[in-house]
Amino acid sequence: MLTQTEVEDIRSTAAALADAARTATLAHFRKPGLTADTKETTHFDPVTIADRESELAMRDILERRRPQDGILGEEFGPKSGTSGLTWVLDPIDGTRGYLSGTPTWGVLISVADASGPIYGLIDQPYIQERFEGGFGLASVNGPMGASPLKTRASCDLSQAILLSTFPEVGNEEEGRAFRRVAEQVRLVRYGMDCYGYALLAAGQVDLVIEAGLQTYDVQAPIAVIEAAGGVVTNWQGHSARAGGQVLAAANPEIHAAAMAFLNG
Known part of the structure; x- marks a missing residue:
């Protein structure tokens, strides 16, 4: 069981990661000349400089603030830890959308233990909406302010x-x-x-x-x-x-x- 101090440190670290990823991704979004490599030979699976810079920025923060935790990132692979917690990072989820200039891509940050994800952020840098869930919290914060998250009631x-x-x-x-x-x-x-x-x-x-x-x-x-x-x-x-x-x-x-x- 995590202490309240540990929970607060995880949340503040996740926010710092999301802030750093916003800076890294927006530096290239909708800019002329943005190109992409492909990870696959049979179909187009793009990766850009923004994907790599976003993940590197987040990894740098984790190395300084929580070196005891593991990391699983899309672009640079796994790093083992000793705490039993692993940060799972997708520096740009939706690189095809990012390349196209649409605003539906985002940055995914989560913390998992042996049972699975216990906390997560879905951050959209361009729209500036941040969705948070875990540790008894469920909220979104963005241009329209902060509000709780609640899924829909049942329907046919x-x-x-x-x-x-x-x-x-x-x-x-x-x-x-x-x-x-x-x-x-x-x-x-x-x-x-x-x-x-x-x-x-x-x-x-x-x-x-x-x-x-x-x-x-x-x-x-x-x-x-x-x-x-x-x-x-x-x-x-x-x-x-x-x-x-x-x-x-x-x-x-x-x-x-x-x-x-x-x-x-």
Whole structure:
């Protein structure tokens, strides 16, 4: 069990990481000449100078403030620790959106113990909204002020709003499963990146369904959504903390309804 002093130090450290990532990412956002390398040879999986500078800035703060903790970052791999806590960092979630100039990308920061994520931030530097969840807290702070996060109440699946990042969700079989749910809901929107999970925590939508995710894509959203009252699992109802298939829902009822269609 963490002491209140330890909790406060984790929260203040996470805020410092998010502030540093804002500076690093906004230095290149919508600037002429921004280019990207690709991590894959079969499809475009971009990484930019902003991804690397953002993660390096966060790692530097952790080395100074919490050297006892482990780190798992998208761009520079794992670092072991001795505290039992690991910081999971996605320096830009939604690099394709970042390259396109859209504001739905974000910075994901979470802290995990052996049980999974216990605290998370979803930060959107350009919009300047920061969603926080864990340690009994669930809130968003941005241009419209601060307010608590609370997921939506239950509704029939036919009235639900569903978000995903790509219309082509996962492999062919996963795509068919996704479309079974999409055919049942009232509205489907795409291209959200991590901002979709923030909107679910804020009570704006009912479902986010994705596949092919990595650990650093999901751990902060899990912490924030669960703190706001939502449910996040894989498509079979098990832990999603390692990534892969993700079903995020505003409440247990809509989660069960969506999972039934995902599994045929």
